[in-house]
Amino acid sequence: MYDVCIVGSGAGGAPVAYELSNAGFSVVVLEKGKYYKEEDFSKDELAISRRDMYSPKLEDEYHIIKERTQDGSIEVYDGREYSWSFWNGSMVGGSSNLMSGYFYRLKPNDFRLKSTYGEIKGANVVDWPISYEELEPFYTKVEDVIGVSGEVKAHSFLEPRSTSKFPYTALQENGVTKWFDKACNELKFESIPIPRAILPIDALKRGACSYSNFCGSYPCATGAKGSSRAALLQKCKAKIITEAFVYQLISDKSKITQVKYFDSSGKSHTIKAKIFILAAQPIETSRLLLNSKNSFFPNGLANNNNQVGKNLIFSAGGTGKGRFYFENLSKNEQETLMQRGLFFNRSLQQWYEFEAEGKKYKGGTIDFLFEHSNIISRAMREIYDDKGNITWGRDLERKIKKTLTTSRVLTFEVFNDWLPTNECFVSVDESKKDKYGVNVGVINLYGHPHDLKVGEFLAKKATEVLEKMGAKEISMSISSSPPPNLVAGGCRFGENPKTSVLDKNCKSHELENLYITDASFMPTGGSVPYTWTIYANSFRVAKHLLGVMMEA
């Protein structure tokens, strides 16, 4: 019997594996994907971006998506038919291998959204059971252990910090950031350098960033990116069982007793442990609990109050872009524009909170970055002309050549709160099975109209910067379509068992040895990418667990 069994090896599971195994406890991690290491990684666009090498094949494993529109009707999509994937990296280290590593802390007000901004009709906004101050030491720990680089710059919404600097200096930046800073200066906007979970130098027994020009969506071949694999799992003694798909948890009335998993040949295995941690990403974590019902928990494990899967959230917002053409630039500026490999790393958080009609609203974050370097994707974007007609032949060839060699696109991403609602949740469909014969997860989607209003407000600010910089063809797209890699909630933590699944230590209210440490615990998501918070919270839970286990 192991001391601890962890399901999932990403940013949620790995900190617990790292801390507890380094403290001498026996830890086993069950990971559905394979174990790839630095030497296995390349920048193969066909494999990674076109063929989704690190995701399951949708024919084998899929979701049913039920999307609730603003008029209340529900559209049903079979993920296989619509090629709609919610998988984010089945591999040791999970999607933290593939992240861009844009690292933001939540702000103090993100922990008390309801008491600061009040209720919003139709949304289940609540305060967190912990404060920013309780999580701050763990944000700092992540900076040191995972490795965060950047420059701390004062701005209107800089969160309180217990240290004055990041442990690593900022990565090298593309010269166009100077155009950005100048435009922001003229607009009186606060340009902020984005901290990254990427090492600029050899450190922590990992290599420095190689500025390969292919970072987001690609695993890192030098180890510079702070994936949970490179930063934690490769540095601890936790046993990792790969290609292990956990399909059921077995419990009595108060404890999980074992987990069952299928290996790659479909053979079933059992693992026993004293404590079980779920960290399979929110959709799969809720699905596993719902699929593990028994006589003590007829609605699914830890679900006697019907809270499992509820209040699923994503990051709301959207994207936009503007294009810089050679014809508007000097020779030097053209060269600066086309500098490859260097990072853009700029964001705006000036409207993390804003006022409209005399009322305070929660706003969000805007990241700016160059269009991804994937050459096939960029060429394919030219297939349709400005009027929406498909083109081919010499016309298309000329269009691709001109666009890709004499212009470059600066994009922006808006992050604002996806309000939790009764209509956005995870369930299972007992009539539909995946390749393992297990009920597939159903993603019930709904975006609150308020999310769109905030997203549009922020996107307009972003377009002002692009305009001031001289970009052309500026556009924005704010929608309630969910980014599959920015998912949270489903097993929110809270004081009241009737409205939450987990207590403040992320232990299930209903089962004494079940913890959940992926983004499921988040009752609201903040207006930034989640990864830093997931890491920090998992270190926080690990500390609590160490106390519990030492005592035992």
Place this chain on the structure above:
Amino acid sequence: MIELKNYAISRRLLLKSGFLTIALSIFSRGELFAEVVPLETIALLQEDLFPLAKELESRSDLYMLIILSHSKIAKKDKKFIRNGVKWLNEEALSEYKKIYTKLSSKQRQSLLQKISKERWGEHFIYTILQYTLESLLGDPIYGINKNQKGWEWLEHKSGYPRPKSAFL
């Protein structure tokens, strides 16, 4: 005729992709009208849609063999390529009483304009363009993008490290 011996496409792959290399019967009004080798239709279609790919030796036609047997391409997508070849030839027969490869360049372009107005046709053109661009701009480890000529055309520098093996 397609010359296979010069390419890094394995015999196993070729056999697995039998559909593209074995003649397909095209019927018109219920009667057998002609037999086409699908890969020949696709090769010519790729030339019509993106002539540069052949000029830069992207080996776009043979790349379709990889796609038709790729572990991560869905069955429905493979089936659509097969159906597209059939439907394109049926359209050619219906318009000109000839299969696609027997049409003049002008006739083929006119036919492509016609099918691009239909949902399946637009999707088929997009699909073939997609795989043609993949063969022009993907890593040469796949036996495509010879001497990185596609990357050179767009002044593109690949990321490093490059793949040591093809992901099939």
